[in-house]
Amino acid sequence: MKDKLTTAFLIAPVLVLMLVLCLGSFVADAQQSTVPRVGFLAGGSPPAFQHLIEAFRQGMRERGYIDGHDFVIEIRAAEGRFDRLPGLAADLVRSKVDVILVGATAPLRAAKDATNTIPIVIAGVGDPVGTGFIASLERPGGNITGLAGSAVAKTRLLELIKEAVPTMSRLAVLANPGDAGAVRSVKDWQVVASAAGIEARPFEVDKPDGFEEAFADMARARADTLVVVGDALMFSSRARI
Incomplete structure (x- = not known):
């Protein structure tokens, strides 16, 4: 996992690259008998983010990691009912995923409340410092890392x-x-x-x-x-x- 939280635009190619960089070494270091489980927690419906999941899978394939063989993605989507997020986050924790990916503040809050040990990788969450999720971009601390929102003023x-x-x-x-x-x-x-x-x-x-x-x-x-x-x-x- 990376110690420094990067700030950039939330565009698909950058998002995929960041997730691959964060998870690539984790997958590579996993024991042969263990298939890492990647939890994806979202507030919306699967059709809205399916293209990002597919782009992530392709990015991992290009680096030799195949979904279902080298890692497994566990998707939990609230379908627009944000009150379901805490329960979905708890379900990912019970499923013993190795890392949780989130792309917005509400899923991040639910994931953070559900665990302080499982790594949480954020993708494009706006102002995680101002909202109190991390200490700073340079040293986020805790179990959160990843890609923050746009730095353009x-x-x-x-x-x-x-x-x-x-x-x-x-x-x-x-x-x-x-x-x-x-x-x-x-x-x-x-x-x-x-x-x-x-x-x-x-x-x-x-x-x-x-x-x-x-x-x-x-x-x-x-x-x-x-x-x-x-x-x-x-x-x-x-x-x-």
């Missing part, structure tokens, strides 16, 4: 948005209020936008069937641009968004 992102939409004045920030990292990100967007003379208004969605109402509210508020704060719910609903 929101001020720069806002500049890029303004270049695309020069007349923007009302920024809609779509976020899940049940995700601590998302709540922090919304506040950051409001501060950055206010400094630029732009109104940033949060629109909350905490369940898969809540997007229609949120977008209707955006239309009524005359929002001219939209920022989506990523989490498991937003990722699994990206086609709908």
Whole structure:
């Protein structure tokens, strides 16, 4: 396992590379009679992240590790019902997986509450330091390592948005209020936008069937641009968004 937590964009190639780097030596060092069990805990539905699982499998195959032979992936998905995550995390622990992979704050919280001994590899979780999951990016401590969220400053992102939409004045920030990292990100967007003379208004969605109402509210508020704060719910609903 790596001691330093890297910060980068959550894009599939980088995600796969990070997971392979974190797990490759672990698989290689496993005893011949032991098949490592990799737990994957997600808040969304399997169709939303299946392409990432397949990319991970392919990345491992390219390095000589075959799913079902050299390692086994145990998938637990909450299907958008985030109250199920603690039970699913506990089930992975009972299944004696050797490592748990998570890609959002809610699954990370559930995994962290379920175990302080099984390594947890995060992939793209936003601000794990600010939300209290790790001590620092350089020295995360505990049993958490992996890939944090984007390090690009929101001020720069806002500049890029303004270049695309020069007349923007009302920024809609779509976020899940049940995700601590998302709540922090919304506040950051409001501060950055206010400094630029732009109104940033949060629109909350905490369940898969809540997007229609949120977008209707955006239309009524005359929002001219939209920022989506990523989490498991937003990722699994990206086609709908």
